[in-house]
Amino acid sequence: MREKKIIQTSLIAIVMNLLLVAFKMGIGLIANSLSIILDAVNNLSDALSSIITIGGTTLSKKTADKEHPYGHGRYEYIAALIVAFIILYAGIQSVIETIKLWLHPSQPKYSWWSVLIVTVAIFVKIFLGNYVQQVGIQLDSPSLKNSGQDAKNDSLLSVATLMSALSSLWLHFEIDKYVSVVIALFILKSGYDILNETLSRILGERISSSLTSSVIEAAKHVPGVCGVYDLFINDYGPNRWIGSLHVEVEDTTSASRIDQLSRKVMRQVYIETGVTLSAVGIYARNSHSEEVNEMRTGISKYCLQLGFVKQVHGFLVDQENKRIRFDIVVPFGIKSLNQKQMDLKEWIKKEYPGYAIDLTIDPDTTD
The missing domain is CATH 3.30.70.1350 (Cation efflux protein, cytoplasmic domain)
Structure with a gap:
């Protein structure tokens, strides 16, 4: 169900972004506005990102095999990494086009139709960003969370584009090339942030305090456990955790009782947190x-x-x-x-x- 929801959300994002690309690109070409064209390019990168998310999610569903005994969940992180590179590429191309505009200035020709389309796009991106990000948080999908945040960032870029159009129509003062610089740099920063966050998860970052606390409390719920220590958790993809821990028991506990207790700890931790324990070590306590x-x-x-x-x-x-x-x-x-x-x-x-x-x-x- 998790993978199905991710794919459904990504398909919605693809359709919405492609519609925005069509409208913005058409208005941008008619108005000869680089800022609107770059905004459209950014939406196109969002659509491509959602396509990559679907691919990564589909591959992550593959069951474990001999070569990959811990499953294929990290495909989602690889997908998020590709998304980051797509956004960075879009940012670099935006910088190149912005430099060309500064070297060879052109006069944009905005209309009230362009203002209306950009205004509608702002509200669409805010709604889409909130929706996608909330689903991403709910499902712990790094790709969806990144796409949602990127969509909300895009709404700010569209605000800058709107300001450029209004300045041209009302004040007859052209700020298109300045807005283009802001958009290009914003796209680059967004790609860098996503790349940095995704690399951190691939390298193996510290597990969240909420998860570790939940695992420890779950193990403590088992009768006979005096303490829980040495918790290690490895991340093999969103919601795919494998770990180990030590529990402290009275030194009079029999081997048979320890065997029962360790199995109960494994079961209780998995039921309450979804973490699979590969081993439960034992510390004896002088009683x-x-x-x-x-x-x-x-x-x-x-x-x-x-x-x-x-x-x-x-x-x-x-x-x-x-x-x-x-x-x-x-x-x-x-x-x-x-x-x-x-x-x-x-x-x-x-x-x-x-x-x-x-x-x-x-x-x-x-x-």
Whole structure:
């Protein structure tokens, strides 16, 4: 249903944009107005973008296979990337035509018909942009979100074109070449922004806080889970997430109970968030030792006061073999981390002599 809705929305955008192209191009050629012609070219790039969106969405529906075991969802990101290049190309061509207009000025001949068409186009693009963008947000479609935002941007360009026509008709002052510069630069910036955002998703950007929070809360709903940590989520296309996490359980939990619990966590997370967990790791928690509880509280409090530790988890004390094991989460970019780690171990050894320290440093990959 998601892919079907994306295709339907894209078809509506194609039809509307092609109608705008026909009207604007005709008026632009009759009025000899480069700003209106460039506005039409921009609408044509929007229509092409919607066609690419349909292609990317159709390909993303392909089921997983041996060569692509995680499916083909990233085709949607590739489609968004192609859309960005189309818009950038349109922007470059607009700049070239604008330079020609400055070098060889021509006199536009606007009419009230051209003013009427541009005015109608403004309202059409605002309505179309809002509709497409809302559907894109609802379906988490980067191509639709980009197309919707681009359509709303186009309405601003049409406002500039309208100002050019009104200035010529009422004030007899030609600003067409100035408006053409604004439109050309606007198209370039729009293409750059879409390219930058899409590349970020392809490279693997940080997962949203709302999704990570939802996954953690879903796992906590399973009885027997004392804590959820080390969440990793990979994005294989819109609404296609595969991840892993660790849950903390009492150290008296049997292997059979752990097996049941991990399966319940996988099922609960998928039902509530749509995230598929490929693995659920286990941290054991000392359950009946006041001494260990005091050690956990003391060490955790000290770590969090250091300024570079965001979280302490996976804390377990092997009292028989005199070992303390725990993980700390640190943000990216911390300098002299090895030295800080050594200093922390030395402090623990002084506070709790005789214990060996197993300290693992985890990167701050998710909130």
